Amino acid sequence: MFDEIFKNTGNTKSFSKGAILQSAGQKLAKAFYVKKGLLKSYIVDEKGKEHIFMFASEGWIVSDIExxxxNNETVLFIEAIENSEVVLVDVSDFSQSEKNQKEFKLILEALTKRMGVMQRRxxxxxxxSAxxxxxxxxxxxxxxxxxxPQKMIASYLGITPEALSTIRNKITKRH
Amino acid sequence: MFDEIFKNTGNTKSFSKGAILQSAGQKLAKAFYVKKGLLKSYIVDEKGKEHIFMFASEGWIVSDIExxxxNNETVLFIEAIENSEVVLVDVSDFSQSEKNQKEFKLILEALTKRMGVMQRRxxxxxxxSAxxxxxxxxxxxxxxxxxxPQKMIASYLGITPEALSTIRNKITKRH
DNA sequence: CTTATTTCTTAATCTAGATTAATGTTTAAA
DNA sequence: TTTAAACATTAATCTAGATTAAGAAATAAG
Known part of the structure; x- marks a missing residue:
């Protein structure tokens, strides 16, 4: 979606697996365009449990939209699940720079799709059911x-790894 | 948010309480700007149970974003909870018409806020917990x-009216 | 390789919220 | 107004998925 806009941007940074690109509690939310690799964004609740908001693979943008x-402090952590190449996106760019009709339309379409996915979720x-x-x-x-890993899929689905394991077991045993 | 854009549009329609503005299974999803009154959008699951996606009061836009x-058939019903005045929004307008930078920025801001609310949800x-x-x-x-009515709030929260009633009871009894 | 760490599975137990059902209350209709 | 319909409450019972716990399998690290 945003490929054309960000693919050839110069300010690409590399992060290795496990690196945290953004933590909760930061004043300024950043947005990241993934050129290569895989990121996740998640919250950590009071009990220390992790809840994955989304995965972002090649071509996706992640950020703490809320x-x-x-203009609140960030609630989401953003972390590399694989070694990744990422473009730091200045969000104000989106709204302030001179965009032409075509780019505008592309951005609207991408945002609408993202919202469609969120509605479904x-x-x-x-x-x-789980x-x-x-x-x-x-x-x-x-x-x-x-x-x-499965435990991250479970976290994305809003269930425990144990529950996901049981579900998978039931599915393969065809009942 | 969209007040400036839609407030004075001519094609306002009135719907009385209970009227269904859009059903599931329609080819073309419409968007509605609420000038006055209150709408809800919701799905009906296989068991016939209603799950409210959102409420839209004055100044809001509802549509089946997914x-x-x-370009799928609609999954959401949109219904008037109160007698309402509504502007039918042509969504392609958004992306196709000649919008200036200012309008563009306003639209982006509104969409970002909507996404922020969805992220939180x-x-x-x-x-x-409920x-x-x-x-x-x-x-x-x-x-x-x-x-x-409470049963609609329950439906929005993803719980049953009985569960909401119990929660309210616990809250007022201060434990 | 060998060992340690992380991930996955299985099973027993527990709990938030669902379901069912009955009664009370409010709203609307006749 | 009376009567019916929709809404809300309360309580008993049930269930999907959580929690706890322990062992098995896979990955990573020395």
Whole structure:
């Protein structure tokens, strides 16, 4: 989506697996365009449990949108799951620079798609079982299970690794 | 947010309480700007249970973003909770018409805020208890409880009316 | 390689919230 | 107004998924 805009930007940084690009509690939320590799964004709750908001592989942008929209301190951590190459995106660029109609349309389309995905996620968290959410996840992101440990998938789905393991067991045993 | 853009548009329609402005299964998703009154958007699951995606009061826009973004049939119903005056928004207008920088910025800002709200909703559905979600709802939308029956609030929170009733009982009894 | 660490599985137990059901209350209709 | 319909409460029971715990498998590190 944003490929054309960010692919050839100079300010690319490399982060190795496990590196934390952004922590909760920071004043300024940053946005990251992933050229290569894989990131995750997540919150850590009072009990120290991690809840993954999203994965971002090649071509995606991650940021703490809530913090950005309302100028709050960040709530999300952003971390490299694989060694990654990332472009730091200045968000104000988006709205302040002179964008032409074409770019404007592209950005709107990308944002609309992102919102569509979020709508679906909200509705399925409210109405679907853990198993249904997992099966939808597999359909929608078939590459991710090869790149991401199960416990992170569980965290994305809003369940425990134990529960996911049980679900997988039931699915393979065909009932 | 979109007040300036839509407030004085001519094509305002009136819908009385209970009217359905859009059903699931339609080819073309519409967007509605609320000038007056209150709408809700929701899905109906296989068991016939209703799950509210959002409320839209004065100044808000509702639409089935998922269907819009991916050109799928609509999944959301949109219904008037109160007698309402609504402007039918042509979504392609947004991206196709000649918008100036200022309007562009306004639209981006509004979309970012909407996404921020959605991010928060996803994270709290994954990590917060029903009671915490209810208390956050009261803080964030203090006017709504006066305009909306409890069962709809429960539906928005992703719980049953019975569970919400129990939570309210516990809160007032100060433990 | 060998050992340590992280991840995954399995099973027993527990709990938040669902379901069911009955009663009370408010709203709307006749 | 009376009567019906929609909404809210309370309580008993049930269940999906959490928690706890322990062992097995896979990865990483020395």
């Amino acid at each position: 913090s950005q929209a309302f 909200i509705l399925s968290l409210m109405s679907a 198993r249904e959410r997992y099966e939808y996840f597999l359909q929608t992101y078939p590459e991710l299970p090869n790149r991401v | 269907s819009q973004a991916f 996803i994270l709290s559905l994954m990590s917060a 009671r915490e979600r209810y208390e956050y709802f009261l803080q964030t939308y203090p006017e709504l409880p006066n305009r909306v």
